[in-house]
Amino acid sequence: MSGSLRSRLVLGMFLGMAVLLTVAGATIYTVQRRQLYRAFDDSLLTGASSLALLVHEGPLGHWFDTEGLTRLSAGQLRQGAMFQIWSDQPIDVLPAMSDGDAEQSEDDDTGPEPGHRRPPDPWFHVQRPPGPPPPGPHGPGAPEDRPRSTTGELVIRSSALAGADLPRLDAPAGRPRFQTITLPDGSPGRAAGLRLQPPLRGPGPHAGSLPKLTVVVAAGTAEIEKQLGFLAALLAATALGTMAVSGGVAWLVVSRGLHPLGVVADKIAALDETGLKKRIADQGVPREIEPLVHQLNELLGRLDEAFERERALTADVAHELRTPVAEIRAIAEVTLSRMRDPQEYRRALGEMEVTITTLQGLIEKLLTLARLEAGQVKPELTTIPLKPLVVEHWAVVHSKAEERGLTLEDQCPPESQVEADPKLLDVVLANALANAARYASEGTRIIADIGRAGTRPQFILANAGCRLTGCEVARVFDRFWRADAARSKTGLNCGLGLTLVRRAMEAMGGSAQVSVNDDSWFTLTLTFPSAKHSNGTHGEAVLGP
Amino acid sequence: MRVLIVEDQARLREWLQKGLEEAHFVVDASGDGEEGLWYAQSNPYDVIILDLMLPGLDGLSILRRLRQEGCQSQVLILTAMDTVADRVNGLDSGADDYLVKPFAFEELRARVRALVRRRYSQHSPVIEVGDLRVDTAKQRVWLQEAEIDLRPMEYKLLEYLARRAGETVSRSEIWDHLYDFGSETLSNVVDVYISCLRRKLDRPGGESLIQTRRGLGYVLGCKP
Numbered sequence: 001m002s003g004s005l006r007s008r009l010v011l012g013m014f015l016g017m018a019v020l021l022t023v024a025g026a027t028i029y030t031v032q033r034r035q036l037y038r039a040f041d042d043s044l045l046t047g048a049s050s051l052a053l054l055v056h057e058g059p060l061g062h063w064f065d066t067e068g069l070t071r072l073s074a075g076q077l078r079q080g081a082m083f084q085i086w087s088d089q090p091i092d093v094l095p096a097m098s099d100g101d102a103e104q105s106e107d108d109d110t111g112p113e114p115g116h117r118r119p120p121d122p123w124f125h126v127q128r129p130p131g132p133p134p135p136g137p138h139g140p141g142a143p144e145d146r147p148r149s150t151t152g153e154l155v156i157r158s159s160a161l162a163g164a165d166l167p168r169l170d171a172p173a174g175r176p177r178f179q180t181i182t183l184p185d186g187s188p189g190r191a192a193g194l195r196l197q198p199p200l201r202g203p204g205p206h207a208g209s210l211p212k213l214t215v216v217v218a219a220g221t222a223e224i225e226k227q228l229g230f231l232a233a234l235l236a237a238t239a240l241g242t243m244a245v246s247g248g249v250a251w252l253v254v255s256r257g258l259h260p261l262g263v264v265a266d267k268i269a270a271l272d273e274t275g276l277k278k279r280i281a282d283q284g285v286p287r288e289i290e291p292l293v294h295q296l297n298e299l300l301g302r303l304d305e306a307f308e309r310e311r312a313l314t315a316d317v318a319h320e321l322r323t324p325v326a327e328i329r330a331i332a333e334v335t336l337s338r339m340r341d342p343q344e345y346r347r348a349l350g351e352m353e354v355t356i357t358t359l360q361g362l363i364e365k366l367l368t369l370a371r372l373e374a375g376q377v378k379p380e381l382t383t384i385p386l387k388p389l390v391v392e393h394w395a396v397v398h399s400k401a402e403e404r405g406l407t408l409e410d411q412c413p414p415e416s417q418v419e420a421d422p423k424l425l426d427v428v429l430a431n432a433l434a435n436a437a438r439y440a441s442e443g444t445r446i447i448a449d450i451g452r453a454g455t456r457p458q459f460i461l462a463n464a465g466c467r468l469t470g471c472e473v474a475r476v477f478d479r480f481w482r483a484d485a486a487r488s489k490t491g492l493n494c495g496l497g498l499t500l501v502r503r504a505m506e507a508m509g510g511s512a513q514v515s516v517n518d519d520s521w522f523t524l525t526l527t528f529p530s531a532k533h534s535n536g537t538h539g540e541a542v543l544g545p
Numbered sequence: 546m547r548v549l550i551v552e553d554q555a556r557l558r559e560w561l562q563k564g565l566e567e568a569h570f571v572v573d574a575s576g577d578g579e580e581g582l583w584y585a586q587s588n589p590y591d592v593i594i595l596d597l598m599l600p601g602l603d604g605l606s607i608l609r610r611l612r613q614e615g616c617q618s619q620v621l622i623l624t625a626m627d628t629v630a631d632r633v634n635g636l637d638s639g640a641d642d643y644l645v646k647p648f649a650f651e652e653l654r655a656r657v658r659a660l661v662r663r664r665y666s667q668h669s670p671v672i673e674v675g676d677l678r679v680d681t682a683k684q685r686v687w688l689q690e691a692e693i694d695l696r697p698m699e700y701k702l703l704e705y706l707a708r709r710a711g712e713t714v715s716r717s718e719i720w721d722h723l724y725d726f727g728s729e730t731l732s733n734v735v736d737v738y739i740s741c742l743r744r745k746l747d748r749p750g751g752e753s754l755i756q757t758r759r760g761l762g763y764v765l766g767c768k769p
Contacts (some may be wrong), residue, residue, distance in 0.1 A: 315628070326646035327557040333650035336562035344711035351556050 005255050013250040014243065021239035025232075033229055037190070043078045043191035045176050048215040050197050052075035056212060062154060078219045082165040082183070084157035088213040148224075160184075161520060166216045169193020173212075184222055191218035202416055260286050276304035316480040317366060324359040328352050365496045368427060369479070372503040379421035379508045381529065386459060387412045390448055393429040397437040405443035408433075409506050416450045418457050418528040424504040428512075431497040432461050432524055439522070441465025455530035457508075466522035473516050477502045501526070546661045546704065547722050549590040550574040551581030551597050551607065552623065560706075564736070568654050569684055571700055573726045578602030585611055589721050590618045592660045597624040605638050607673065612639035622647070625689040648677075658682060665708040677754060677765035679707045679748065689756035693745055698723065701737050703746075706765040716763035720723065739763060 054068040064085070069077075077083075157166070164184040169191060171177040176194050183189040195215045267280045279300060282293045331386045335348040371377050387410070394401075394408050401408070418425070436446045442464035451458035468476070501524070502512040509529040515523050548570045549601060552558040555576060562574045575581040578599035585607065587595055593611075594612035608620055619632060621642040622635040632643045642656055642665065644694065655737045662668065678687040681704055684707040695703065705722045706714060716735045721733070747753045756764050 302661070319625045322627075322646040323554055323557070325562070326625070326648060327554060329647045330557055330560045330564065330650055334560050334567070337564065337567065351560075355556060467546070 006251070006258055009258075010247065011253045012248045012386060013254070014247045016237075017243055017246045017250075021242055025235040025239050026132065029228070029232055035230050036227065037221075040176050040190060040219070040221065041176075042223055044081065044178075044190065044217045044219060045194060046071075047077040047081050047083065047217040048176070048192055048194040049196070051085060051215050052194065052213055055087075069285050074216045075350055077217070080160075081217050081219040082158035082166065082189075082405060083215065083217045083444070084161065084168075085216075086168060103185075104505070111167060114126040126164060162316055166191055166472070167193075168214055169216050170214055171195050171524065173197070181218060181378075183218065187220050187222050189218050189220045191216050211472045222490055224465050225246060258378070260289055264289060267297065271300070276307055294375045313479060320480060321359070324355050324362070325357045328359075330353070363495075365500060369500055369503060370498060372500070372507050377424070377507050381419045381508060383417050383531070384420050385415075386421060386450065387414050387416055389425065389429055390433070393426070393433050396430065397434050401437040401446075404437070404440070406437055407445045409445045409447045412449060412459075416457070418459070420508055420510075420528055420533055424508055427504045428501050431499055431501050432526070435497045435501075436461055436463040436522075439463065439466070451525070453527050457528050457530075459526040459528070460523060461526075462521050462523040464521055466516050468516055468522070470516070473514055476514055493530050498524075546591045546701075546708075547571040547588065547725075548573075548657060549581070549588070549593045549618075551578070551584075551585050551593065551599060551604065552576065552596040554596075554735070561650075564650055565654065569704075570657065571722060571725050572703065576600075578604070578607055578690045582607045582610060584632060585616065586614065586725065588726065589663045589718070591722075592657050593618045593620045594623050595620055595640070597622060597626055597631075605635065607623065608635075608638050608640060616675055617664070619664050620655075621656060654680075660732070661708075664754055667708065672704075672710065674710045675754065677707070677766070679704055681708075688746055695742075695745065698738055699742055699745070702735075703765075705740055706763065710766040711764065713758045713761050717742065718762070 005465050048074050051069075052067040056063055056065055162184050167181060169177040169179060171193055173195050174193055176482045179191050179193070181191050192395060193214065195212065197212055197213045264280060264285065271278060280293050282290055282297075285293050331348050331352050336343065390408075390410055390412060394410075395446060418430075433446075440446055444464040447460075447462045449462075451460050466473075476498050498512075498514070505512045505526055507529075509525045513525045513527075514523065514527070516536045546571075548560050548565055549587070550565075550572060552561065552574070553576045554605055558574050558576055562572045563706060565572045566609070572592075573584055573586050577598075578601035580601070581595070582600065584590075584601060586641075595604045595608060599607075604622065606623070607731045611618070611620070619641045620639065621644060622640045623644050624635070626646040630750050641660055646657060658670065661682070662670065669764065670680060672679045672681065674687045684700060684704075686695055686700065686703060700718060701723055707718065719735045723738075739757075743753050743755055747756070754765060758764055
């Protein structure tokens, strides 16, 4: 499946969605957490401010209104909050409660508002300062056992603290400080510290020396963490659900999107080598796939042409091989149809031998041509004197040429030489001279000469009596090409000879051209590579024998 | 029965001619399209074996010309061109049969015999005229139940007369089906062979199977 485009796309979309949802969830969680803690901190701060307001100025000095604590609304002091107050000046706590003994507070209840009795408040304690109470600057009437703060020593704190201290969060006046702490019971909590002077309420003897208080209020954050945990779980569940759904949707969307590819694939699968004339219809194909379809159609076209060429060659080869095979078979069957005398058998075998030799020559030409066209011939160019080779190959066709009254006028200078592969040059000269000897008008001369095209030497072979038109001349290099359906006795019925000449020349990095002039002279011009030319074609095998 | 071979491959042409002549056909052969056409126009061939790729004039052109001129000869195309399109084209141009090279010579001979039958609107290879029975496939002759031993020339003459049984056949028609193009005309050779046949086929004192139509020719199997 790792190779599946659909899987990759779906996986990519799924992972993208996962990243997106994770980032979004984390952002939501963080923002929510910050807001919750900000509100929490604000409520702690409100509580701290409210506690500071409970410090009053009395005739005997400053006192802390414990009764006021009970009146603090939930909006002012958070439910379950713990607090601790430090003062830099002695403060009375009225009604005072001894450290850790709520009952005792009733005896000491001689607050400035006599007659107002309230139940003892069990949730805070006043910590007595160590040592004997200092001589009171607070004036007479202050009970000795009344807890008083010395400078910064008076500590009022929640009983929930169980004697433990909250961190004293001193901060510049008016600026709160917050800190995440661990509550005495080990649960997580948060503390807000405020350093302030209680506001002055009416004129008093101590108006000029207001105490500076440090109020720290703390509360457990378990509830917030619980809420945040729920939010995190909700976000995670939402993200997972969204990813699952989006994965399914992505699978469907991608499947639908890729459907045209499947359709095109089916069309391609329906093609075989017999259906190369067909093309894949690009109607209804998405724009993105159109180039693919076009390229495939062009490839089909090229394949079709190649197959057509191969079919044509096969048909040509079959046609050319059938006639000699038919001859051999006819000779054999007619000969065997009755008993004959030995001379007749001898004659039949002799004629079969001639036909078989012709057939062998044809097969060898076809093989050479096939190797040349398949690029299996690796020419090894060397410098070869041309004239001796022309003489040698003319000798092969000489007797037949003489029967037709043909003569070779060899104008090649003795020193003329070309860069060529010896075996391929043999193929070229044998076929070129045989062609000229076969198709030149009877009693004429064939002219062989050397020319030059720039630095490239040329071998020129001309014969008289060509009746081909310009169009037909252009086709003389085609395999098995004939001017018309009828075989002409005097036309250029080259068959394979000139095809081989051209292919062999091209393999050596040269070329072959033909032309016919107004006097019906047929000229074959072979251009060889210049002296320092590298190999033309790099094949894998050397031309076979 | 007379056959023309138009085939440019000399050895194939010669061996076809030899094989068909040994099968008692009278064969002319040409290796050139134009010459082949001239042969076909000049002689009443029963079957023409025609190659398609020929020097001078291609086989299909020869065929079309012959059909335009009303030539009645049966034409068998013998070629290396084997595609369906080639066969259809050849048959639609007026050919009666199509055989692709290479071929079995025995098959060619059988096809030529079949074309000869078609040429004379016959279906059976055995021709019966009264008590006379000529098996053209085996090239044997029976009179009543007795097989008659005939020399090749006598058989060729009898087969031709049997194929045209009931019709008056002129001496020149007989000549054309007994001798090929190169043979020299001898005025009385047909009469000589008729006499030979009568000697072998007729019962002494009985009526001759081959009747003479004075000034017209001969007729086989028809009461005077």
